[in-house]
Amino acid sequence: xxxxxxxxxxxxxxxILVGITLGQYSPDLFKAIAxxxxxxxxxxxAVLIWLMIYPMMIQxxxxxxxxxxxxxxxxxxxxxxxxxxxxxTMACIGWIFFRLLFxxxxxxxxxxxxxxxxxxxxxxPCTAMVFVWSQLVKGDPNYTLVQVSVNDLIMIIAYAPIAxxxxxxxxxxxxxxxxxxxxILYVVFPLLMGYLTRVYLRKNxxxxxxxxxxxxxxxxxxxxxxxxxxxxxxxxxxxxQPFVIILIAIPLLVQTYGIFFIGQLMAKWxxxxxxxxxxxxxxxxxxxFELAVAVAISLFGLESGAALATVVGVxxxxxxxxxxxxxxxxxxxxxxxx
Numbered sequence: 001x002x003x004x005x006x007x008x009x010x011x012x013x014x015x016i017l018v019g020i021t022l023g024q025y026s027p028d029l030f031k032a033i034a035x036x037x038x039x040x041x042x043x044x045x046a047v048l049i050w051l052m053i054y055p056m057m058i059q060x061x062x063x064x065x066x067x068x069x070x071x072x073x074x075x076x077x078x079x080x081x082x083x084x085x086x087x088x089t090m091a092c093i094g095w096i097f098f099r100l101l102f103x104x105x106x107x108x109x110x111x112x113x114x115x116x117x118x119x120x121x122x123x124x125p126c127t128a129m130v131f132v133w134s135q136l137v138k139g140d141p142n143y144t145l146v147q148v149s150v151n152d153l154i155m156i157i158a159y160a161p162i163a164x165x166x167x168x169x170x171x172x173x174x175x176x177x178x179x180x181x182x183x184i185l186y187v188v189f190p191l192l193m194g195y196l197t198r199v200y201l202r203k204n205x206x207x208x209x210x211x212x213x214x215x216x217x218x219x220x221x222x223x224x225x226x227x228x229x230x231x232x233x234x235x236x237x238x239x240x241q242p243f244v245i246i247l248i249a250i251p252l253l254v255q256t257y258g259i260f261f262i263g264q265l266m267a268k269w270x271x272x273x274x275x276x277x278x279x280x281x282x283x284x285x286x287x288x289f290e291l292a293v294a295v296a297i298s299l300f301g302l303e304s305g306a307a308l309a310t311v312v313g314v315x316x317x318x319x320x321x322x323x324x325x326x327x328x329x330x331x332x333x334x335x336x337x338x
Contacts, residue, residue: 011220012315015227022228023235030232034302042297045229049186049294051222055215057194058208071143074276077266078147081284082125083158085262090122090255091115091166097251105247110305114248116167117309120296122255123163125151126286130279133286136325137332139279147283152191155288159183163295186294223314226293230311233303248312256320260285274335278328286321289314 023030036043094115098106106114126148134144160183201207231238238244263284267277292310300306 011224012227012311012318015224016231016311016315019228019231020235020238023232024239026232027235030229030302033229034233042302045226045294045297045302046185048222048226048229049290050190051218052226052290053186053190054193055212055219057190058197058212058215071276073270074143074272074280075147075150077263077270077272077277078125078151078280078283079154081259081263081266081280082151083154083162086125086259086284087119087123087162087166089259091119091169093251093255093258094118097247097254102247106244110244113300113305114309116300117248117292117296117304117306117313118251118255119166120163120292120299120306121252121287121289121310121313123159123166124288124291125155126283126288130283130286133282133321133325134279137278137282137328138275139282140275143276144279144283147280151283155291156183156188156191159291181298183295186291223290227311227314229302230293230297230307234308237308244308245312245315248309249316252309252313252316253320256285256317257324260324274332278332281328282321282324285324286317287313289317 033044034042098111098114103111130144130148133139134141160180197211198208201211260281263281264277267281270277272280289310292313293307296304296306296310
């Protein structure tokens with residue numbers, strides 16, 4: 001794991017502080033940025049999201065799909081966790097916390113938007129960072145690639161319908177055309193460009209690795225600048241209600257640890273080997289937060305609670321995932337000793 005990945009929470013935390021400070025002292029700058037929209041898509045944010053996503057898409061080797069029939073139990077598990085369980089538990093947990101437990105602390109509009117942000121996170125399984133988690137738990141890299149590739153293919157057709165259904169069930173009005181356009185813009189198109197890049201490079205793994213290294217700084221910059229923008233727009237709310245970050249983080253933590261242990265139980269039931277089970281549990285636990293942030297902004301706006309909730313997801317994910325990696329490695333060590 002590189003320096004950026006290891007200290008991601010720190011960098012995001014610093015970006016949050018910068019965003020809040022700029023939002024307080026330069027509000028006109030953020031108002032001007034907010035007006036740069038086309039069909040509910042904020043153009044500066046779209047560029048930044050692309051800077052984050054494109055380097056990840058280059059790394060996906062679609063030829064791995066031919067191995068989809070090998071070890072089908074692991075693939076079955078990741079599909080069930082990511083598409084039949086996780087989105088619905090996220091929506092349920094969000095509703096329980098913000099409609100019931102936290103009802104006295106947030107207004108109805110904010111509660112709706114926080115739930116929406118959680119839903120958008122829950123419907124987006126991790127694409128890039130999961131390769132880091134898989135390496136840390138000594139997972140099978142080839143099988144992890146198959147799992148991620150299949151999830152990305154499913155995401156193309158399932159993200160918008162599931163998100164639209166859950167947002168509708170939660171009584172949150174959304175423009176469905178914007179949701180579908182966001183999926184095309186932030187999933188289909190980057191995947192296509194990543195594939196075409198690999199074709200152009202003639203699938204030369206060394207050339208692809210070099211390009212990914214060169215693009216990585218832009219991905220980092222895109223993430224941090226997006227966080228700065230989001231928290232700049234949210235500066236007034238956060239200054240007046242600093243505990244809102246904690247309120248959002250609590251249900252996200254419950255969901256993350258809950259899904260992980262559901263995955264562990266399923267892996268044990270399916271009798272999966274460690275090198276397949278460990279990455280599968282972590283894929284289901286982590287989120288494709290870049291997509292969730294982009295869609296939240298497109299649907300609800302830069303200043304929305306939904307956008308804020310997705311960014312809080314970034315803030316809590318890395319320390320949580322590192323704790324789960326440590327737990328998996330500890331379990332494996334105990335099993336090996338036994």
